[in-house]
Amino acid sequence: xxxxxxxxxxxxxxxxxxxxxxxxxxxxxxxxxxxxxxxxxxxxxxxxxxxxxxxxxxxxxxxxxxxxxxxxxxxxxxxxxxxxxxxxxxxxxxxxxxxxxxxxxxxxxxxxxxxxxxxxxxxxxxxxxxxxxxxxxxxxxxxxxxxxxxxxxxxxxxxxxxxxxxxxxxxxxxxxxxxxxxxxxxxxxxxxxxxxxxxxxxxxxxxxxxxxxxxxxxxxxxxxxxxxxxxx
Amino acid sequence: xxxxxxxxxxxxxxxxxxxxxxxxxxxxxxxxxxxxxxxxxxxxxxxxxxxxxxxxxxxxxxxxxxxxxxxxxxxxxxxxxxxxxxxxxxxxxxxxxxxxxxxxxxxxxxxxxxxxxxxxxxxxxxxxxxxxxxxxxxxxxxxxxxxxxxxxxxxxxxxxxxxxxxxxxxxxxxxxxxxxxxxxxxxxxxxxxxxxxxxxxxxxxxxxxxxxxxxxxxxxxxxxxxxxxxxx
DNA sequence: ATAGGACATATTGTATACAAGAAACTTGAC
DNA sequence: GTCAAGTTTCTTGTATACAATATGTCCTAT
Numbered sequence: 001x002x003x004x005x006x007x008x009x010x011x012x013x014x015x016x017x018x019x020x021x022x023x024x025x026x027x028x029x030x031x032x033x034x035x036x037x038x039x040x041x042x043x044x045x046x047x048x049x050x051x052x053x054x055x056x057x058x059x060x061x062x063x064x065x066x067x068x069x070x071x072x073x074x075x076x077x078x079x080x081x082x083x084x085x086x087x088x089x090x091x092x093x094x095x096x097x098x099x100x101x102x103x104x105x106x107x108x109x110x111x112x113x114x115x116x117x118x119x120x121x122x123x124x125x126x127x128x129x130x131x132x133x134x135x136x137x138x139x140x141x142x143x144x145x146x147x148x149x150x151x152x153x154x155x156x157x158x159x160x161x162x163x164x165x166x167x168x169x170x171x172x173x174x175x176x177x178x179x180x181x182x183x184x185x186x187x188x189x190x191x192x193x194x195x196x197x198x199x200x201x202x203x204x205x206x207x208x209x210x211x212x213x214x215x216x217x218x219x220x221x222x223x224x225x226x227x228x229x230x231x232x
Numbered sequence: 233x234x235x236x237x238x239x240x241x242x243x244x245x246x247x248x249x250x251x252x253x254x255x256x257x258x259x260x261x262x263x264x265x266x267x268x269x270x271x272x273x274x275x276x277x278x279x280x281x282x283x284x285x286x287x288x289x290x291x292x293x294x295x296x297x298x299x300x301x302x303x304x305x306x307x308x309x310x311x312x313x314x315x316x317x318x319x320x321x322x323x324x325x326x327x328x329x330x331x332x333x334x335x336x337x338x339x340x341x342x343x344x345x346x347x348x349x350x351x352x353x354x355x356x357x358x359x360x361x362x363x364x365x366x367x368x369x370x371x372x373x374x375x376x377x378x379x380x381x382x383x384x385x386x387x388x389x390x391x392x393x394x395x396x397x398x399x400x401x402x403x404x405x406x407x408x409x410x411x412x413x414x415x416x417x418x419x420x421x422x423x424x425x426x427x428x429x430x431x432x433x434x435x436x437x438x439x440x441x442x443x444x445x446x447x448x449x450x451x452x453x454x455x456x457x458x459x460x461x462x463x464x
Numbered sequence: 465a466t467a468g469g470a471c472a473t474a475t476t477g478t479a480t481a482c483a484a485g486a487a488a489c490t491t492g493a494c
Numbered sequence: 495g496t497c498a499a500g501t502t503t504c505t506t507g508t509a510t511a512c513a514a515t516a517t518g519t520c521c522t523a524t
Contacts, residue, residue: 021507054509055510056476056509056510057507057508058508058509064293065296065300077475077514077515095388096335096388096390098333099335099339099388099391100331100336101333103328103334103335156328157324158324158327158398162394163463168391185489204436253477253478276505277505278505278508286478286479287479287480288479289478290478292475292507308506309485309486309505433477
């Protein structure tokens with residue numbers, strides 16, 4: 001895909017706002033995630049600098065931050081290249097996500113307060129309503145909130161940070177899972193099990209339920225593969 | 233602490249080797265970890281540039297990488313400041329470490345191969361020998377190897393990466409508490425329990441043992457801290 | 465015709481110059 | 495004497511110039 005393609009939709013917005021370094025990073029991130037670049041494509045400092053109307057320096061700074069999140073890889077004296085994780089990497093990442101969720105669940109089950117539990121149930125009800133309406137997008141939003149509440153209630157800031165970071169990284173891949181037929185209902189019943197384990201303060205069960213909920217296995221895995229293959 | 237203090241011991245080595253960007257990063261990391269800077273101290277770009285004999289540009293690059301690992305904090309238009317995590321943060325980090333280890337253990341118990349198990353037992357024997365000799369430094373080294381083997385055997389590259397990264401971050405703090413009386417023996421018996429759980433393929437038990445093994449380090453450290461704090 | 469090497473080009477990495485913002489200092493008023 | 499506003503100085507952030515290295519091309523020799 002050429003640079004022209006992705007420049008057009010964004011350039012309008014860019015001109016309106018004042019372009020600051022953070023925006024450059026966010027935009028680059030967005031471009032990579034939404035697939036504006038081919039897989040192993042090299043990100044051209046000069047062209048991007050032109051595009052954003054800045055010099056190479058801020059672009060290079062953004063590159064480094066992107067590299068630290070794993071979205072791009074920096075090969076010395078070669079440049080930075082977008083890293084679309086392959087099926088294997090993705091499975092590993094989902095596996096790690098499942099473990100992080102399990103860990104949060106483990107702690108949360110012991111530490112969640114009544115108000116937090118109430119909030120969680122409330123969000124879960126919103127999830128349920130979305131399922132009834134078969135509204136995958138709304139479910140997606142509330143589901144995210146649901147999980148973030150669990151991270152928060154673990155009261156382990158560092159772990160929470162890890163979970164949020166990886167969750168964000170996996171966002172684009174997670175989303176496509178939800179459109180699997182019947183997945184909404186299944187996900188919802190898993191939520192119920194999670195909530196009841198947390199209510200009961202059963203940390204082992206909460207961890208297991210969360211791990212299973214997030215893990216990519218069986219049909220989900222197959223779905224992920226075919227979807228990935230379809231993109232390229 | 234002034235710049236002069238830390239410049240002297242390092243400047244000799246620097247002049248010998250060819251100074252490349254990676255070395256700058258490593259050195260800065262080392263300086264921060266070994267406490268060459270005061271806690272909230274601002275890292276002066278120009279002085280450091282002079283010190284390393286380079287311009288500000290590579291220094292700023294190193295700063296960004298340091299910021300991404302959490303060793304320093306970047307405040308826009310202010311500079312970068314060293315972040316010594318407080319007792320609370322450290323406890324949270326140890327807690328996260330415990331959970332990461334538990335996660336690795338959970339997977340490793342199911343996935344470890346015979347050769348890997350053999351290697352693990354072998355390293356564990358070396359640990360045991362170090363305990364007998366009451367050699368904390370050797371124990372420290374083999375203990376690290378022991379844990380790294382477990383991460384590796386989990387065959388979950390992303391999780392392994394997280395574990396290694398945090399382990400590295402906690403290194404300076406972990407080291408302190410090994411010199412506590414009786415800790416070596418206790419740690420060793422925990423190792424035995426971990427190995428036997430892994431041998432048996434008991435993922436739940438392996439996870440719990442590893443969590444406990446690391447968590448106790450965090451607690452010991454916490455005690456150590458409060459004790460130190462009481463003095464000053 | 466192909467392989468290998470020298471040259472030309474392009475791109476990254478580093479240094480320096482410049483701009484913009486924050487801290488520090490001076491000066492003046494109360 | 496203290497506080498505040500204006501000015502100066504210092505520091506970060508950005509642009510540009512330069513150096514070093516990788517890549518691509520062309521020519522030659524086998």
